[in-house]
Amino acid sequence: MPDEARPDTPPARYRLAVDIGGTFVDAVELDRDTRRIRFRKASTTPRRPWEGVLDAFDALGTDLAATELFIHGTTLGLNAILERRGARVGIIANEGLRDVFLMGRGNVPESHMYDFTYRRPPAIVARRDTVGVVGRLDAHGEVVTELDEDSVRAAARYLVEESGVTSIAVCLLHSYRDPVHEHRVAEIVREMYPHVHVAVSADIAPEHREYERTSTAVLDAYIRPIFERYVDRLETELAERSFDGHFLITRSGGGAMTSAAARLAPTTTVLSGPAGGVVGASFVARLLGRDDLISVDIGGTSLDAAVFERGEAAVVHEAELEQMPLLIPVYDIRTIGAGGGSIASLDKGMLQVGPRSAGAEPGPICYRRGGTEPTTTDAAVVLGYIDPGGFLGGDMALDVDGAREGVRVRLAEPLGMSVEDAAAGVFSVMLAKTVGAIRQITVERGRDPRGFSMLAFGGAGPLLTPMLGREVGVVEVIVPQAPSAFSAWGMLSADVAEDASRTVLRTLEQDALPDLAAGLDELAAEVTELLRAQDVTGGGEVVVQRELELRYLGQEHALRIAVGTEIADAETLRKAFGERHQQLYGHAMDNEVQVLNLRVRGVARLEQPELPRIPTGDADPAQARSGERLAYDFATGEMTTFAVYRRDLLEAGDVVPGPALVEEGTSVTVVHGDQACTVDEYGHLLIRGATK
């Protein structure tokens, strides 16, 4: 186990990554000796989530005693919140301000702006479980009213003994300036009730804005017990299987942390679902030297897109979950309700795709599980993209006639179109929705998507993204190996990371620099210590990134500017900020600049997996050709003959001209007539417009 002293043994051979999704648990094994990577799936077991993980281990059959690293992606915390299965939480706030959490910012989500009988979702804390205590700091962190410890004891007694809460979130005004009152409250509660979990807002997110900080503490208090139980259980099971390596859990904003560290900060894992894919995409971007990249992860119900600049995905420090803010680092991922299971239907004579999805049950019509509404996958079957006999490596014969019939009856006949044109229409509509969203996320950064590459993964990614790339006009679409398990694979390249931040609110001027540098040093020491304590890299190097979050005085939004251990002079910083502001917002100003937050990320680099290379061929993919079939070519708008290739037989340097289908067990890459696909040394498929 991680916290025990490890004897000097030869480096263990395997790395494992397990990603729990909505339907499947994806497991990946990396054999460091042979560089071989193996993938297996197991079914998700929502009621006893650890069982799915163990099933996935069994499916792989890896020797856990010879495994150095197990990296786990779990949405357990997220599910606990979505399903309202967390602890009963009480809140201790300032006297007169106990409603901070329940009132929030008073706003209604934009999607409900015309709903004048809007109803807030049920709160995860009841008002009866909120108490104010006497004691108050002002905006400078100065004491206005001393903390009344008797009022704290009375509050704790009420919450625990009368209300019966098992977790308490403590959030007092201006604690980001000075946590003294919060710490004392926590101390008193812990002394009185050692079994009650206490979440202290300034320890979790020492940032200004009381509602956002309170909400973060409440969510921590809410999910921690359930998260601890899960990690305990998995640790025990792993120990029983003689696992002696490190057990890491992926974080929402990149990197991973040991299970021991994750137990103390479960909120950082809450939105880690799509993070594995982003980490993997960053790895591919660096490996292939693609600075500007858009990752497109298409699963059954949704499409997740992220933008990478200089090979790194943007991280934001505030997320929202069930309308509750969460001050944690999280990848900036845009989700669109369009995936392989999205349902196509008619609304007032117009074809619509999504956001409703057939999910895994009943699923697309062609799955024969009772689905009756045509989905994107059914349209793909009609258009000849998916080989009905070879789906999931031949494990599941698809119902082509059912898919055709569904498209004919529900879409083609009412629209007065042929079955193929209606099926192609499903893709056109889905693309039209997606193109706008892709433009949005690049335009928001002041960038033109046409200079980007796209990386396609998720089960339906390779099928749809070449069309999408064609429509957006990106440079190329890259399809990695085993795209449907890419998220789990991506976790193998995760580093161990820790973040720390602090709100400072100081005008950016020369005099402030020593204090800012000292503050950053303290945060750097904090994350370094946290990483050392996790001891995953055996005392290896810790890389610390320091950032100042700056804004024009009076503005609400801020931008992060990286700084070194020595902060350059204030003028240089102001200039760097102005340039970034210009790039992102189209203008810079002469106004004063304010330092809002200090942010530090520490990264302990793990040895990165090496991608195996594939044999080099003669540019002719003939050896991989397995046949041909009729499919719909978006370049010409008609059914035409596509050459079919087996991906595992392609060789580096092969050029596959469109129209072509490149098949592998769980996905198919569709190369249209005006595109060509080149295979690189790692077996990536690079799809670009054919040179005429």
Place this chain on the structure above:
Amino acid sequence: MSETTFVDGATASVVHNYLLSAAEEMRTTLVRTAFNPVIYEVLDFGISIYDADLNLISEAPGLTFFLGANDYAISKAVEYVGVDNLDEGDVVLMNYPFWNSAHSYDATLFAPVFCGTGAERERPFAYLCIRAHWMDLGAKDPGYVLDSTDVHQEGLLFPGTKVFKKYEPNHEILELIRFNSRMPDLVFGDLHAQVSAIRTGERRMKEVVEKFGTGVVTEVTRRLFEEGERTTRAALARLPQGSWTAVDYADGDWNTGEPLRMQCTVTIADGEMTVDFVGSHGTAVGPVNIPFGSTIAMCKVALKSLTSPDEPSNAGHARPLTVLAEPGNLFHAVYPAPTFTQWTSIVAFELIFKALAQAMPDRLGASSGGDMPGFMMVGTHPDTGRMFAVSNNEVVGWGGAPDHDGADATIHLSESIVRNTPIEVLEQKTTMLIERLEMRTDAGGPGRHRGGVGIERHIRFRGAGEFLMVVQKTKTAPWPVGAGRESEPNRIVVFPGTDRERDISTERVPVEPGDLIVVRTAGGAGHGDPLARDPEAVRADVLDGYVSREAALADYGVEIDERGEITAVRR
């Protein structure tokens, strides 16, 4: 286009999606490049795309009230400028309140888009329009004007003036703006942000037309209008038919303190809806008069919420709507009436629902707290020695709904996506100390579904300055539905417990260190008979402090003991 082109339902949907995302991309560009926080934080803007005949094709409103707000403005502005005087690349500025659907600081910019080939290019194929709140155009006071008595005290006016001609900036006009604004840099920043957004929209419109042709795009928009109109008519036909009138009062303006009668009669018949404001007060002395375009926009929002809340709007949706208000009515301001504070429309908005609720109690909620009380503090910050002006919008309770309680402590429905200002931000940027901000027990009107509760805020001043309050509904109580009950109105008390104590409405109040001001916002009114409320729900409210034990017995007939157990139900 004379002959119609056949367009299949898939292509129509694709074109529609591109038209919607064109408006969305304009929005992203504006929010990303705007200079002032009122645009990028409060979303005080409206973006629309029109066809050649100025029918709304798609839009991206910021706030609810900007839905369709550009429609009236652009028709007036194009009429003033003349279609024949418009060239490719022109951008026209209009902020004349009586044509614009807003006050003078909402600057409406529009541009023609020329597409297609040959003769098609002789007139605009489409128009793009963006209104956004500018920070200063030289009105009598900096910030907000609370006591103007004519439109000329409210800043520089543009009737429809080209700020760009054929893609070239019109320097003479831009210089005129520069010399008439206290904050020209911010204003230019926002003007250029609007122009950038217009250029983005222009590119996207041209791409769509290039890809599909003018014939297809025209046919798709024709279908959208037709379907939109059909949706509205069908939804109206499903509602009770008839005519209903309601009356309420706005507080009035600071100049006179006289309450203003607001009356509206809503008629639903034959798939159409008419909203008539006859019977309302005439022109008010102070800046509370509503331009007719704003009145129409307000009615469009009400219509949308009743008939098509979940679909993107186009001109077709609003065709069955008629809005009537004679020139000189409070809701049809005419020159030279002052119009600067638009708060009257927030209060009047619910008047439409008050009329309708008589006929459809099973569909509509009771009145909310009725307003979005706003305050601002202006002063000098002791840390920096500089002037600050920081504002906050206050929450109210929403009215009890037919099948659930009203939302507690939520921003008024007319601007519900706006967020309040965190206490920590108020205390950093001003000399206020917020001693209390809590939901008020018994603030929600009793009902089978009770009104949401309002709040009580205690503001202690630690430094001198001015406190500006803007509120229009402190004198009448929120109205219930059915046997539900009223809730207490909004109440703002300055200097309580001193001999200077008094209640205020909209006012600019000087404050000194140590002073206290208490803002109590109204809860929503109740829906249905409180005696029909589930006693367990009453008990839960008592345990959570939304309802007192006394009120549980008096209003709901539920007797609850100190331990929170129900001891008797007296009904």
